Amino acid sequence: MDLTGLVWAVGRRLPRRVGDALARVAAPLVSLGRLPAVDAWAETVERATGRRPTKGQRRRLLENWFRNALWSLSLAGWSDADVLRVARISAADEGKLKESLAGPGLVLALPHMGSWDLAGAWCARVGIKVVSVAERLPNGVYERFSKARAGMGMTIHPVDRPDLMRTLAEDVAAHRLVCLLADRDLSARGVRVPWPGADARIGVPAGPALLARRTGADLRVATTHFDGEHLRLQVSEPLTGSTAEELMTGAVAVFADAVRRHPESWLMLRRVFV
Structure with missing residues (x-):
């Protein structure tokens, strides 16, 4: 078994509480070193919020990153009760999802915040069928990824699938x-839009906006952030705009607000501003 296969085999069997404990122990130790990816995150967050992350936020960022990675490996084995216990969403925000799905349809734009995999697993547990897209990573990683998410109740299309937009x-x-x-x-092939509160623009995919315009579906933003042992999910109102750029400008405004409130849950370990 190769290293990737070994990590996958061990990680998918790791109980949630054990994984959370490992993340809490590992984060302070790893944060003692100089990590270029964490430095890039800190620069990105400072540009996004106007505030340099503290040492405590760097440690929490690493804890959240480990947590998200371990959850993604093990989620297919979680019980329904465990998913519903950890995920938290207001009745109003759950209603927004169901209202759009029962009406014109729904496309959700998400930032790399919190645990998007747990959000998808929660949707599956409350009767919402989730579809997403992923890169076709080499060495069997995509296949493992897709199979694991199928176990969570999600369908994953490869990004290079022919006629993906039609599908x-x-x-x-x-x-x-x-x-x-x-x-x-x-x-x-995306669009560059302003990041509110910063003298910067960010390149984002136009796909969510184009799909919503093509189908007449609502386009909303969902963000998630870690809150103690829970994951909080929040859903925006439908975005408005006549062009993909206008719609994605609205999406980024929601992203920016969430990042200002929960920078340590934005798992963007790279520079993104242009």
Whole structure:
């Protein structure tokens, strides 16, 4: 078994409380070293919020990163009760999801915050069918990734799938929730929009906006952040705009507000501003 396979095999069997304990122990130790990825996160957060992260926030960022990674490996084995116990969402925000899904359909734009995998697993437990997209990573990683998320109740399409937009439009029409990470553009075909409160722009994918316009679905933003042993989920009102750039400008405004409130849950370990 290769190293990737070993990590996957061990991680998927790790009980949640054990993984959380490991994250709490590892984060202070790892934070003692100089990590370029964490330095990049700190620079990005300072640019986004106007405040330099403290040592405590750097430690919590690492704890949250470890936690998210371990949860992603093990979530397929969580009980329904454990998912529902850890995830927290208000009745109003849950209602927003169900209102859009019962009506015009729903596309959710998400930042790399908190645990988007747990958010998807929670949706599956309350009867919402979730669809998302992932890079086709090498060495069997994509296949493991897709199979694990199927175990959580989610369907994952590879980003290079032919006619992906048509497939996602069919998912919207079938009242499935299409969730797309949208705070980093991997295609170089996205749009550059302003980050509120900063003299900077960020490149984001246009896909969520284009899919919503193509299908007539609502476009909302969902953000998640760690809160003690829980994960808090929040859902925006439908975004408005006549162009992809206007819609994604609205999405980034919601991202920016969430990052200001919970910078240590923004797991963006790179520079993103242009």
